[in-house]
Amino acid sequence: MRIRVFTLILAFCMIVLVGSLCRTQLFMYERFRTMSEGNRLKVVPLMAPRGTIFDSSGRALVKDVLSFNVSVIYSRIKDVESLAEDVSRLLDTPREELLEKIKKGRGQAYRPVTIASDVGVENAIHVEEASMDHPGLLLEVSAKREYIYGTTAANMLGYLGLLNRSEFNRLKHYGYRINDLVGRSGIEKQYDDYLRGSHGGKQVEVDYRGQEATILGLKEPVPGKDVQLTIDIDLQKFCDGLLTDKRGAIVVMDPYTGAILAMASSPTYDPAIFIDSRRNEEVKQILYDNEYPLLNRAISGAYPPGSVFKVVVASAALEEGVVTPETVFSCSGSLKLGRRTFHCWKKDGHGEQSLKEAIKNSCNVFFWRLGMLLGVDNIAKYAEKFGIGSRTGIDVPGEVSGNLPSSEWKKKRFKEKWYKGETLNYAVGQGYLITSPLQVARMMSVFANGGALVTPYLVSEVGGVPVADEERVGLDISPETIEIVREGLKKVVNDRRGTGMKAKLKDVVVAGKTGTAQTSKSKNHGWFAGFAPFEDTRITVVIFDEYGGKGGYYAAGTGGKVIQKAYDLGLLGERE
């Protein structure tokens, strides 16, 4: 009897064992198998360094540099306290802070957890030495974007940002990873595909210490391609300097090729703050700044061009034959249209003058008359030819098209007919017409290069391969017309009492046009668009002075400084 009870007890134990094994090995098999694989396999990402961005003479502007992070593998640490103590002393970081970060590593005890990032080479060497005494302490090397010239050209170069969840879902098939940095604006965004390269990875079998036992698969990372720009960093720096504490933009472009030599926008920002988690506050400030420092005013700002637009109206009038170079109109200081009187900027009037003189004086009455003779749609036709109101096709994102009004446009937009008074505004670059500084540079380049519209570009080479696709569209404007306007533009700067005389230089013959764009606020925008040297022109310069007051007077002075600097840098010499 007792033996039977004894037997039953043992049998019961056996059944319990078999039942438990059933549960563990059959019902929970999938779960444990996954855990076993997870234990064993580890994918170590091998990050591809991002390409370097160079200026036209090969000076690095933005590049990836090594950044040293201090990490711990929790499971390997022998003495947490003394490790924290030593690292705290080396890095001059509070011990408690380190301890807290180390403790966080408990959750994933077999993986490195960063406890201090970007510690600098000096500290990195000390930590490396200390890691001999402290198992579990290690130095990890990663790439960090360095902006060698700080805020210079920031708006054009662009900044980086972490890929967000929805972008990741959209882009994961293209080799992006969840914590990847991607170009958010400028060159970094436009050429992201080339700059970022492709990540590699190592699939390893790890043992219980998290150490690699066998490498199962290896994909080498492919570094990103380098990008070479057309800009000259010295000129760029100079332009950025001119805009310090102002709002506005400067564009310097080769009028024959469209290559951008400098493109500045102000206010600007420090791109380094976007990749440093410790500087999130600064990023917030930038994002909520009322002056929009992230806006590249040279391509993304749209403003009325004011009097610089008169070159288009002058060309239209000559081409359409409504005037000849000899035609003379008299300016009495005002013009009557119906019951309204329009005033020239000079109260006493400019007297009798030809087209060239009118350009020199920027006489509004003269151009109003041209406007009336041409009519709105003729002005629109030529403005369109000169590329006003459409994107230039430059190779950075965020360009605006501006607005090119016409009678048809107005009918569509406002369901109203076009009024004659509006034609007068149009003829002097006011009203519905808005454009970007880059469009103005392109427009002015037509007179610098003798009649062709170019496509501006910033990148000349990607990965050592020339990519510039120089495009020049002949505008079918007679050389005579171009020449007459050119003469006028030369007078603007070089004649006594020319409106752009502030741009006059000893060493170089400068030609150009000033402009004052009326705004709804009390201060006006100032413009200067010019080119130099007058013969064999090398650069077109556009200065946009946002709410600069005094109109083009100061803008012309700034333009002169830029051209002088370009001359000093040897950028105005003979073409090779």
Add this chain to the structure above:
Amino acid sequence: MIFARRGMLDKVMVSTVMLIALCSILFAYSATLDRGDEGGDLSSLVMRQGIWIFVGFVFLFLIANSNYLKVLNFAYLLYALNLAALLFLLFFGGERYGARRWIAVGPVSLQPSEFVKITVILALAAFVGERREKMRSLKTYLGAILIVMPAAALIFLQPDLGTALVLAPILFSILFICGAKIRYMLLTAAGVVASMPVFWGLLKDYQKSRLMVFINPNIDPLGAGYTIIQSKIAIGSGGLFGKGWLNGTQSYLKFLPERHTDFIFSVIGEEWGFLGAIFLISLFAILIARGIRVIDAADNIYGRAIATGVITLIAFQMFVNISMTIGIMPVVGLPLPMISYGGSNTIATLIGIGFLLSIGRQARR
């Protein structure tokens, strides 16, 4: 009585034990094979385990062919010597893994606590045999407990909670089978439950943490809980058919600590899967079933007592060991009889089986 050849050895039991011993060699090999070295030397641990098994079988056949009743004459003496060895260890034993369990005899180290499992059975058998007329008396009951107490205390102080605990089922199953009053046993059980809090205070910190971790392995996934989690992963990932002999990733990459000793079953479960585990448990079931037949057939109370003790020892250790590897019992450090690497355990178990064979042989008509 010199050599009472009344019957043949139980061939089923002998072949079952041989199969279990074969498994021991196979998995000692798998668990200790270092696949990191190209063609490195065969693990010396496997050679040693083979030697232990050989020595164990020599003892097994010697005892199986001898008269166990004659050995019983020396039961108290053997037990006393064993206790002396334990006492010696307590004062002079070299510490290993924080416990004093090993005693060096020439080139080998012996674990007296493994042998005491057998000598205590013999001592108890001698005692209940002498008092077979007074089995239902309180004196006999208390006397049996007193016999076990010094061994339990000495082992507990090593400290080795698991081995100390295994003495309890041995004691009570012998008392039960040999006819002690059930009321006493129930009272003892009630007393033990009531004094639990006191015992908790006596436990070492690592023993407490093992018990706590048993309740929730995740409170300390890298410390005490680590072994349980890794062992469960190993066994669970084995599935129905297992990953194949020598192909267990958990053990090869050393995620499993103590994989050739207390956690050898994890390797078996991972590499041979559910079917392999059932095969091994079946071998033990056959061994135990044949053992129960011996209890039934034994022609005297001495034989019954010894057989009961040995069967309980093997069944209890197997049950607790496998249970802890699949996480249904706390990790108490009991070996899987004959399979876990270790000379003392293997030899002691085979000696025990030698007694089973001897008793069975003499009981045959």
